[in-house]
Amino acid sequence: MSSTEQDKQQYSTSFLEPKETISEVKEITDLITETRPWFKVPHLRTLAWHVFVITLTSTTNGFDGSLLNGLQSIEYWSPAMGHPTGHVLGALSNGTTFGSFIAFPIAPYICDRWGRKWSIFVGEALVVIGSVLQGASTDYAFFLVSRLVIGFGAALATIASPTLISEISYPTHRPVSTFAYNICWYLGAVFASIVTYLTRLIHDNYSWRIPSYLQALFPFIQILLLWFVPESPRYLVANGKTDRAREILVRHHIGGSTEEADQEFVDFEMKEIEASLELERLAGANSKYTDFWTRKTYRKRLFLVMFTATMMQLSGNGLVSYYLNKVLNSIGITESSKQLEINMCLMIYNLVVSCSVCFTSGFFKRRQLFLTSLIGMCTTYVIWTILSALNQQRHFEDKGLANGVLAMIFFYYLAYNIGCNGLPFLYITEILPYSHRAKGINIFQLTMMTVLIYNGFVNPIAMDAIEWKYYIVYDCILFCELIVVYLFYPETSGRTLEEVSEVFGDGEQAKFAAGFSIEEKRSLEHVENA
Known part of the structure; x- marks a missing residue:
């Protein structure tokens, strides 16, 4: 499947709207x-x-x-x-x-x-x-x-x-x-x-x-x-301002065109918004946070949501994001101007890398990106740890070792941006069914904030106490993350929602739990009875 075809099969990434199935995508792209x-x-x-x-x-x-x-x-x-x-x-x-x-x-x-x-x-x-x-x-x-x-x-x-x-x-x-x-x-x-x-x-x-x-x-x-x-047209429709919502879609999606085909496209979007709001009401009435504990297939989803959030913030990036000066101090780079120069170059580098990843990610599968990212981070962190240890043993006199650590920091962020920057948000919205997507995202955000508190308190204390030896902790964490992703993360790219749900063992109930085809959106009575 080409990247263009994959893009066409991507869902609306609103955390509250259902993902488009293949039948929907074909119809909307035809319009x-x-x-x-x-x-x-x-x-x-x-x-x-x-x-x-x-x-x-x-x-x-x-x-x-x-x-x-x-x-x-x-x-x-x-x-x-x-x-x-x-x-x-x-x-x-x-x-x-x-x-x-x-x-x-x-x-x-x-x-x-x-x-x-x-x-x-x-x-x-x-x-x-x-x-x-x-x-x-x-x-x-x-x-x-x-x-x-x-x-x-x-x-x-x-x-x-x-x-x-x-x-x-x-x-x-x-x-x-x-x-x-x-x-x-x-x-x-x-x-x-x-x-x-x-x-x-x-x-x-x-x-x-x-x-x-x-x-x-x-x-x-x-x-x-x-x-x-x-x-948001969706917000306006939800609050009874359908005329204003349609005006926005006409202006920004078809440029004010009065052509019949363009108007039909806007009509479709309006019907889709109205249907999704009704489906959200129905699904919300049939979903609970406790489902993530009481239902077997949802427990695996809960694990993936929380582990992905943890992986995003507990892969060693928090150490550099807020305490780069401590990392640089640990390899003998203590001059203020030098530290600020490195911080500036690293941020510019990250901006360029993340832009490149954004526009090329459609060519690769989700697991490929996750595994490539973790292998890269794990490898660079181990080398980073070894070089830091040798640098301290030689009393920071070997500038080559310090430069080697700097190189590993830059290579590390190349790997991090491949799989732990934008990809987690796409992945978790694919594994979460429509009825529980908003609740799953809330759990994801809460988990991230909890890990951020750990990073904020533990990292500076550990760096002050044991310096480079603290990197060994992240070596172990990254290795464990790699094993978990390899063993437990299912592939989601190129699949319809029904196919993703079948991976989790939802069976015939997957259709209602995960999302709806366009025919179902246009027949809400059928969905309500399902």
């Missing part, structure tokens, strides 16, 4: 009359710009991770914060995660009650306020509270943004559009690394205050541009 590349079509160029504006949400977390790395290498920041180390430093790193935990129970409600755009607007406004407070901080407690505000706002915007992208994207562009969302994490990281590198030349507290203030830049730009971004 699509626009065959030109998107950059040659004015209304699709405009829509792509709107999608890019929404992806700016992910720059907040990327900026934050790179900022903390940079601030730890700026000599004026640590004294201003009371020289935090160990768990005290971990609390600062986890500040945004704690804020996200506070927002976690209410963010989905706000997103559904007041709309996707409004959630992003409010969330990014809070990030701006938190960033200003962060720059104005006078002590540790002030700085920590400001990070709680940033995390709370980022959670509101993060839950709404991928959903809005998938709900306004042109149908055949949804997979790439949603995958691209996570790439902008590195855009924020690149900007933060450049800023902290330049402000190192300022010899007072503004060397760290300016980067802290500038964390508000991308959110502020997004707030200004968000006024021109359309609201």
